[in-house]
Amino acid sequence: MRLKWITSVAFVLISMASFAQETFNPVDFVNPFIGTTNYGTTNPGAVTPNGLMSVVPFNVMGSAQNKFDKDAQWFSTPYEHTNSVLSGFSHVNLSGVGCPDLGSLLLMPTTGALNVDYKSYGSAYSNETATPGYYSNLLTKYGIKCEVSATPRTGISRFTFPKGESHILLNLGEGLTNESGAMLRKVSDTEVEGMKLLGTFCYNSKAVFPIYFVMRISKAPKQMGYWKKQRTMGVEANWDNTSGKNKLYTTYGKELAGDDIGAFFSFDTNEDEEVVVRMGVSFVSIANARLNLDKEQATSSFDEIRASARKSWNDDLSRIKVEGGTKEQKTVFYTALYHMLIHPNILNDVNGQYPAMESDRILTTNGNRYTVFSLWDTYRNVHQLLTLAYPEKQLGMVQTMLGMYRENGWLPKWELFGRETYTMEGDPSIPVIVDTWMKGIRGFDINLAYEAMRKSATLPGNENLMRPDNDDYLKLGYVPLREQYDNSVSHALEYYIADYALSRLADSLGKKDDAKLFFNRSMGYKNYFCKDFGMLRPKLPDGSFYKPFNPREGENFQPCPGFHEGSAWNYTFYVPHDVFGLAKLMGGKKNFITKLQKTFDEGLYDPANEPDIAYPYLFSYFKGEEWRTQQQVQHLLNKYFTDKPNGIPGNDDTGTMSAWAVFSMMGFYPDCPGEPYYTLTTPAFDKVTITLDPKYSGKKELVIETARPTANSSYIKSMTLGGKPINKYRIAHRDLVNGGILKLILEERTK
Amino acid sequence: MRLKWITSVAFVLISMASFAQETFNPVDFVNPFIGTTNYGTTNPGAVTPNGLMSVVPFNVMGSAQNKFDKDAQWFSTPYEHTNSVLSGFSHVNLSGVGCPDLGSLLLMPTTGALNVDYKSYGSAYSNETATPGYYSNLLTKYGIKCEVSATPRTGISRFTFPKGESHILLNLGEGLTNESGAMLRKVSDTEVEGMKLLGTFCYNSKAVFPIYFVMRISKAPKQMGYWKKQRTMGVEANWDNTSGKNKLYTTYGKELAGDDIGAFFSFDTNEDEEVVVRMGVSFVSIANARLNLDKEQATSSFDEIRASARKSWNDDLSRIKVEGGTKEQKTVFYTALYHMLIHPNILNDVNGQYPAMESDRILTTNGNRYTVFSLWDTYRNVHQLLTLAYPEKQLGMVQTMLGMYRENGWLPKWELFGRETYTMEGDPSIPVIVDTWMKGIRGFDINLAYEAMRKSATLPGNENLMRPDNDDYLKLGYVPLREQYDNSVSHALEYYIADYALSRLADSLGKKDDAKLFFNRSMGYKNYFCKDFGMLRPKLPDGSFYKPFNPREGENFQPCPGFHEGSAWNYTFYVPHDVFGLAKLMGGKKNFITKLQKTFDEGLYDPANEPDIAYPYLFSYFKGEEWRTQQQVQHLLNKYFTDKPNGIPGNDDTGTMSAWAVFSMMGFYPDCPGEPYYTLTTPAFDKVTITLDPKYSGKKELVIETARPTANSSYIKSMTLGGKPINKYRIAHRDLVNGGILKLILEERTK
Structure with missing residues (x-):
């Protein structure tokens, strides 16, 4: 008897579920923060199902305030929930692995005087939220709201700036990978392209490979340029004051290559002004990175891309x-x-x-x-x-x-x-x-x-x-x-x-x-x-x-x-x-x-x-x-x-x-x-x-x-x-x- | 009277000169070693009149046996006659300047076990000869005869190896320039292309610019690869044994970028086997470097190019x-x-x-x-x-x-x-x-x-x-x-x-x-x-x-x-x-x-x-x-x-x-x-x-x-x-x- 009743109840439940099917959104049950500490090595970044691209808050570098630092211990995730200082958003990341790699193309918004040193431009953050295909926080040091989303092969970031001098930095020198070397080229005031070497998984693999990218910014900067950390020089340091420092390149816009390089874009922003950064990647070529960006983002807005990522997840889940x-x-x-x-x-x-x-x-x-x-x-x-x-x-x-x-x-x-x-x-x-x-x-x-x-x-x-x-x-x-x-x-x-x-x-x-x-x-x-x-x-x-x-x-x-x-x-x-x-x-x-x-x-x-x-x-x-x-x-x-x-x-x-x-x-x-x-x-x-x-x-x-x-x-x-x-x-x-x-x-x- | 006689003698001399005109070769009077010490800062390398390319013996780096070292004093020339250890041939150089720049794309032949460290692969040399458009020496450490010549936009090097294991190295990390950063890409077993950043003339100028190159080798190597000097690592050095060392890349052939990179080509050579290396450059693009190489060298032999350079000089002189x-x-x-x-x-x-x-x-x-x-x-x-x-x-x-x-x-x-x-x-x-x-x-x-x-x-x-x-x-x-x-x-x-x-x-x-x-x-x-x-x-x-x-x-x-x-x-x-x-x-x-x-x-x-x-x-x-x-x-x-x-x-x-x-x-x-x-x-x-x-x-x-x-x-x-x-x-x-x-x-x- 009891069994029969249960079956009946189940039947009713099934029927109700059928009726309610349109509003069944498993995506709402996903909490991307699960596994982000205790060496779970997952992250709360934005990604699509089995997508190449993930855009992940990167908080494991450059600050003594962080409990876990990629340069202080064996570390294999771009994000640790216990940490408190973010130094960028990394593009293309591994989820749930025990060996470090990828987690590069670090995108960081800042305000105030231009500072390209990741050891000091990091910021504490609050208001973290994450749902499949979307992550957001507020950089408290700068008053910048950050939002990121993704398509299968591209990332998109929306930064809402306060009024004043603002910057967007793309750091190619750092990242979770222990491999180094990158190339960068200005395409226009609002577009750069380049390559970064990745690999040496587990610090010791011979496996190395390049990631290619094309990055576009929605607002023309008042200035753009590169930086490169110069090698520590010998006697040359007597005359070259950039020895061991980040050298700024403000008038040079052709290829830049090196171990520690980056690009900066400086703006005068109004209160609550949004700047959107789109990043296409490819493991084949820069041309394909551009093609991926063109095909998958076209003119879609941040909100449209976010909604699309959410739908992909909901469909799969x-x-x-x-x-x-x-x-x-x-x-x-x-x-x-x-x-x-x-x-x-x-x-x-x-x-x-x-x-x-x-x-x-x-x-x-x-x-x-x-x-x-x-x-x-x-x-x-x-x-x-x-x-x-x-x-x-x-x-x-x-x-x-x-x-x-x-x-x-x-x-x-x-x-x-x-x-x-x-x-x-x-x-x-x-x-x-x-x-x-x-x-x-x-x-x-x-x-x-x-x-x-x-x-x-x-x-x-x-x-x-x-x-x-x-x-x-x-x-x-x-x-x-x-x-x-x-x-x-x-x-x-x-x-x-x-x-x-x-x-x-x-x-x-x-x-x-x-x-x-x-x-x-x-x-x-x-x-x-x-x-x-x-x-x-x-x-x-x-x-x-x-x-x-x-x-x-x-x-x-x-x-x-x-x-x-x-x-x-x-x-x-x-x-x-x-x-x-x-x-x-x-x-x-x-x-x-x-x-x-x-x-x-x-x-x-x-x-x-x-x-x-x-x-x-x-x-x-x-x-x-x-x-x-x-x-x-x-x-x-x-x-x-x-x-x-x-x-x-x-x-x-x-x-x-x-x-x-x-x-x-x-x-x-x-x-x-x-x-x-x-x-x-x-x-x-x-x-x-x-x-x-x-x-x-x-x-x-x-x-x-x-x-x-x-x-x-x-x-x-x-x-x-x-x-x-x-x-x-x-x-x-x-x-x-x-x-x-x-x-x-x-x-x-x-x- | 006396005057008259002199005039007559002069007339006779003129006539003789006219008869002998076809054999007047001012190029034979040029001694490219003049000015190569005493801070004359000229060099004995191969160049054509007002040519973009020069191929110059580079002997100012990496050896304590050299009296003058670019890293030990203000130094502005790739070659010093007083020195005795050569670490390559630099492509595109400045002649007679007081500030260092260019002098990069260092090409070095060696024998024996592969060694990509310029601090030890340098060699003493003998049998130096130089005439406009041609330079030659014998690397006594390796028994390699080196000859170089040039067209306006390309260089050519002919290395005559002894029997055994031989190598050709292209070092993009070093050079006379104090700027760093390069990119390198394998096109085939016998061709690489890339870019190197030059500039900071006088160590302090903001002027930086890229040189692009395409390099071809006449003999297919038994192995080719890259090297990159890795950054000195922190805790990662516990697991990555390349910290601060030259890392070899033997199976990776796409883009490599970094501060200190190079390419190597390894051969088994027979006694007196000649290997020819052709280098095209451009300050516009890699494609143009290739075009320059194709147009100016085509299938010309080393001797043809040498003869052509000599003729250009003779014509101008x-x-x-x-x-x-x-x-x-x-x-x-x-x-x-x-x-x-x-x-x-x-x-x-x-x-x-x-x-x-x-x-x-x-x-x-x-x-x-x-x-x-x-x-x-x-x-x-x-x-x-x-x-x-x-x-x-x-x-x-x-x-x-x-x-x-x-x-x-x-x-x-x-x-x-x-x-x-x-x-x-x-x-x-x-x-x-x-x-x-x-x-x-x-x-x-x-x-x-x-x-x-x-x-x-x-x-x-x-x-x-x-x-x-x-x-x-x-x-x-x-x-x-x-x-x-x-x-x-x-x-x-x-x-x-x-x-x-x-x-x-x-x-x-x-x-x-x-x-x-x-x-x-x-x-x-x-x-x-x-x-x-x-x-x-x-x-x-x-x-x-x-x-x-x-x-x-x-x-x-x-x-x-x-x-x-x-x-x-x-x-x-x-x-x-x-x-x-x-x-x-x-x-x-x-x-x-x-x-x-x-x-x-x-x-x-x-x-x-x-x-x-x-x-x-x-x-x-x-x-x-x-x-x-x-x-x-x-x-x-x-x-x-x-x-x-x-x-x-x-x-x-x-x-x-x-x-x-x-x-x-x-x-x-x-x-x-x-x-x-x-x-x-x-x-x-x-x-x-x-x-x-x-x-x-x-x-x-x-x-x-x-x-x-x-x-x-x-x-x-x-x-x-x-x-x-x-x-x-x-x-x-x-x-x-x-x-x-x-x-x-x-x-x-x-x-």
Whole structure:
């Protein structure tokens, strides 16, 4: 009876939702300040979905009043919520990464006497507001209201000045990137163009690339010019008074190049006078930057561009509609979805041109060319979420990855604007591509993809850019520890996962020998299992275990023999393709569950990094233990994902943490990358409606309805899929999307 | 009798010369090493007559073994003969200047392991040879033979390598200029293009300008790449090991920009393998640099280009043919003529485009657009020599000067590649233009020229870029000393000379009022005459003389109240437009002669700077004293102008010292700039034949024949011009060139 009533209520709610559809604006639930401290490394800047351009308040430089300074510690975000002094708005930024790069083309409005020294022209600010595609603040030092917005490839800033002498500065010498060097050219009094070198991701990558830009200002300045910080001179300083200082160029307007250069525009402004700055960028050429600016902004006003950005976000966010839950939960959910939809972002210009992978060639695409593939992170859940709800994006990304293989001979690992940074380890393109194919998105050349994947899986180590330790791996079945901090176990665990995924694909393509080969390799993880500890443990080339062994070594991102960014605890359960096999090694289900529960109970689980983020879902592989998944997921969501600036537990990792939250709040999670399965858990909402593309899923939407008889009902009591009862907590992607509607009835549980 | 015999001998010699004309190669007498030490600041590099391009061995940087280092003292030349370590070949250089600039695009061949640090890749050298349009040496550290040559706008270098690993480096971070910043782009494996910022002439000028280049290498390298010296980093140095070091870019080939950048090309070379590097430049654009390279080099070989450069020089030098004299005298003469024909040099590209004066606009000329107008120097004699023997060049230069006025509102003072450096003082365009006009070269807009000259002569000081102290000058008739080292007297003396020249032009144009006005102003020098000292002396605004006054203060370029780069002795006689008036102030001819003689006898004459270089000729204003001119000129020539590297007494000042030698050795000198007159003296040669343009002079040539009855005959006994005896030692230009042949008979004199 109760159930029937609930169903009726749900029906009414659905109807009401349908009526109210026009006013459903998920964009209003997004709080871009979430993740902007606590090393979440997201930012509140203006960006469009998967847009190349972001315009971000830059507050991590030049002031001792800021707690976090990019020049005082390892720092990877242009914005930190704790800080208080802004020194510009950076154009094109990374969201949620742990390594610094980009965050350049710093635009800063000031008033009073011209000052081009970023160490003193910064300003405190107030009145911060941010909503998708828009950010605003008030620079209290200058009385300037700043507003920024974006199109996919261009930024727009509106500065409202007080009466008096005002300036707009474009600083090309600084930024989050640790690479230097820029070129600047005056086109007219109101337009400059140029180039800035970016790169050296994580401070040490060889990946460098240029960003090109064209910048236009709405008001003709009374004066414009350049500055360049001059090199510290020797004896020449006796006669050249610019040694080590910012030299102003007031009458020179051709190319300026250097390490530390900028352009200034000076105005007499009236009270509340608005000056609009438009910035087009390209990674191909200055001409394309201008083309992007012309095509995407034309004569659109700031408000029109802002409205357009908002609409883009609302359209994309509306693909998943949640009902019920608290306002905070909706805020967390839609902000997570928002963060998940920032990277990978488009790279190609409006004319389709883009820089070929690891090359200076320029190619042209018909569709979207994507960039910023943080695959060690995103292969775990971001691409699964895209495959489900944004299949056209996911297809474009897989096509991009294959394009990279065509151009460079390798699928990406951590690709950044056409350059491979080789950040983190493994062979993460494999599970992404296999997962996509297995879930029915097949509009790409699977033979080429297979060739690419087989190449990295089989090529000898000295020729293998993806798996440099492949010789050991193929010969021994594991990667031995050869250097103290060579992350050998982490490497191998990634290869196992990739090989398992590849074996599933080989099988489905009828390549039975390959399927067997790669499956067998994927079982090599057993080499690392140490019975003494019941854990995975680094192994030496002679087959003996590395000692001394402290399973907790590596906590808090300390270096650790064999493990990368984690301890043995964070990696031991990371065999998602053979959970039962691992359990068997551990002595069976009970030991497995006890040990897994211990990681949560004793603080050995790290919610802030990827290796163990699927752990909570592993309980559900064992009948009767599913409640532990439901308990932990809800606990972790409540504890670590909030609507506050610290509401992401660590680096968002280009949306990976956010995708974990999105899936978890919807009630299912793809815990084994490459395997088209989800593990179910308690949804956070009463109803979730995911718009599907019938081309791939047969249905137009997937609805997840959750009935909570009481306020404390947070455990799954029973489920039906497409009206039929189910009692398994691992469910195939195909079954789920074909099911149309998953209904869950919750109950309280007292343990 | 004796005379008759001499005439006969001369006739025979002339006939022989005519027969031998085809083999007369004045280019063989040029020794480009003259002036390359002793602060002559000329260089032995390859250049064409008035060519934009010069390719110069650069040996003033990066080695403690060099006595002179551009970073250890005020230094203004890319080459010093005393030095021993070369760090490249610089492209586009200044010859004979006292302020550093240009001397960039440093090309360096090396062998062995790649090393891009100029502080260690320099090499000692031997086997230096230089002839117009060609320079060669052997880099002993590497065993590389270097040869360079040039066309008007391009350079070519041929490096002969030993067997092994070889490199060619293009360093854009260093050079003689104290300005920094460059951009570089790989076009193909064998071509790069880019831009380098130049300027800050004298270390302090605001004049900056870009040089664009395209560089091609004849051999495809096994590897090419860039380098950039990275900024010294803060905390980032913990993770980025390139802090403060040269970072190599081996896989990146798009734009690189920065303060200290370069490109390298690495080869495996065979024994004696030649690699040719071609460099095109432009001050307009990279496209024009490429066009210049394509048009001027096409497929020409190094040897063809070298031969072409040699022919250009031989053609130009042949305009003046000297016979008799010693080989050393011919060497001094033709080298001086060579040095005089380096600047001003063409600025326009092969398509006629050039950067407009003080502007970022690009204009197009039909003729030649010139640059490098060191007018405070060259107005004294360089332009007079050009007017006489190279009138088409002089006309192009005057047209250029008027173009600058059209574009910028001002005639040039010290123009450098389209930028006014405001170096030194005065209004030197006026005597240049007046002198040119008065001598019959009239193919320019004299009304515009008059407007331009009148503007600087009359505009109030606060609007007057040429005469900033014009208010004082117009009100008081002199420029008072208002600051200790304001060079006030030097300023005024220049204005007097300019105003005198302008008055002569006004008179000839029928502007009688102006003629009177400017003539009266030109007499203002009398304000400075101090009877107590019998010298010009700084004066204060209240009309009193500055004290204390030490007429010798200012020797050796020490700062001096009222006088610029000299003492009162070096300036007191610099009233060439009123020598007799000055003599009157001094108490008459005797006092004048005594005082003038004293300057020579007591070492108060400075042969190394311009203000007093006409002094020796002033004796000849007074009948009976002409021998003093002849004595001093021959003495100074013998003492200071030799065929050795120290054979120019000081900065050649873009050919001014050289022009002094050329005129003096021919036997006449234009001691009053703007007045179309020469003072005669003893020629150094038996015969001088100057090819004239009948368009301007009515005759095809001017011949000066000198008969020396004895070896010690060095004083003029008698003269005939066009067969008629003359007894005046000041002769009008028109009379001289119309005379056709000036014959002098010398005699010994015992005083």
